[in-house]
Amino acid sequence: MSSTNKTISLLEPDFIKSLESLNLISRKIFKGLLKGERRSQKKGVSIEFADYRDYVQGDDLRCLDWNIFGRLDRLLLKLFQEEEDLNIFFLIDNSLSMDFGTPSKFFYAKQVAAALGYIALNNLDRVGVYTFSSQLEEIFPLSRGKQSSWKLFDSLEQASISKETNIYESFRHFALRNKHRGLVVVLSDFMDPQGLENAFKFFSPRKYDLFLVQILSQEEVDPSLVGDIRLMDAEWEQHTDLSISDELLQKYQFVLKGFLEHLRLFCHKRDISYIFSTNQIPLEELILNYLRQFGLLR
Numbered sequence: 001m002s003s004t005n006k007t008i009s010l011l012e013p014d015f016i017k018s019l020e021s022l023n024l025i026s027r028k029i030f031k032g033l034l035k036g037e038r039r040s041q042k043k044g045v046s047i048e049f050a051d052y053r054d055y056v057q058g059d060d061l062r063c064l065d066w067n068i069f070g071r072l073d074r075l076l077l078k079l080f081q082e083e084e085d086l087n088i089f090f091l092i093d094n095s096l097s098m099d100f101g102t103p104s105k106f107f108y109a110k111q112v113a114a115a116l117g118y119i120a121l122n123n124l125d126r127v128g129v130y131t132f133s134s135q136l137e138e139i140f141p142l143s144r145g146k147q148s149s150w151k152l153f154d155s156l157e158q159a160s161i162s163k164e165t166n167i168y169e170s171f172r173h174f175a176l177r178n179k180h181r182g183l184v185v186v187l188s189d190f191m192d193p194q195g196l197e198n199a200f201k202f203f204s205p206r207k208y209d210l211f212l213v214q215i216l217s218q219e220e221v222d223p224s225l226v227g228d229i230r231l232m233d234a235e236w237e238q239h240t241d242l243s244i245s246d247e248l249l250q251k252y253q254f255v256l257k258g259f260l261e262h263l264r265l266f267c268h269k270r271d272i273s274y275i276f277s278t279n280q281i282p283l284e285e286l287i288l289n290y291l292r293q294f295g296l297l298r
Helices: 003-010 013-018 037-043 066-072 105-122 146-158 167-177 197-202 246-269 283-294
Strands: 048-054 076-081 087-093 126-132 136-144 182-188 208-216 227-232 239-244 273-278
Touching (some): 003 105, 003 146, 013 283, 087 105, 087 167, 105 136, 105 146, 105 182, 105 208, 136 146, 167 197, 246 273
Parallel strands (some): 087 126, 087 182, 182 208
Antiparallel strands (some): 048 076, 227 239
8 A cells, every 4th residue: 555545544635735834833942953944944034033242253244233233333133032943742542442433532643643743744843653552652753854744644554552551651661762852742532540640740841841632432422322231441351230321321421521620620730731522523623723722733
């Protein structure tokens, strides 16, 4: 199968074209390697003014402020705040619980990562992609440039479901292996029986700008179960026999809302960006509307 066919299975060609005018935005400024390149590719050398200093021999004459020279007879050099390229990491949950729904939560997460990764590569940011379950796996090493999009799509297409969730160990390994600052986008249902709080301590706010995208299936949000059933935990292979009633479904909704609200408040208190989506929200709507309104894209 060609790379083009693999791309279409994740993102439609017309949708890809609609992404080319967008940028990923980090709330924090990180030290990059190519100062000024991100902004200069669209605005020439027009970068944000910061301050002045006295001219010394050898400085770029194009940066002299001739208006001030005319008024004050002083040679002052304009200094600029350079916008730097950005490291963007995608951490995609590929545990067994993500293999649920139509489309599966895992496939939907890969689509989101493909779209956002393409936007970043198109704007000369560096992109790296990992999957995580009981362990962390790098599937796309830090790369830059639009030409890397095909490899990104191929890597995401080939990524598959793995084992049970261990967010704590996965995040710990990421922090140990990765020495780069940057924006980290985590795509997961965040269903880990061991809890989440301790896992996020590995993401130092001085090093990472963290953005969580929680994805649940519509069946999980609004189950349509009736009668006597046996539920099987996909990861831990434990089963529970239940007799579904309206009262039980109401209790389920109460617990689910509590789970979602707990994660939202946890993120809010720690200055972590958080957004919730189901697998039934059209990808175009999530990317072009919700994430733009939220401020991750512009």
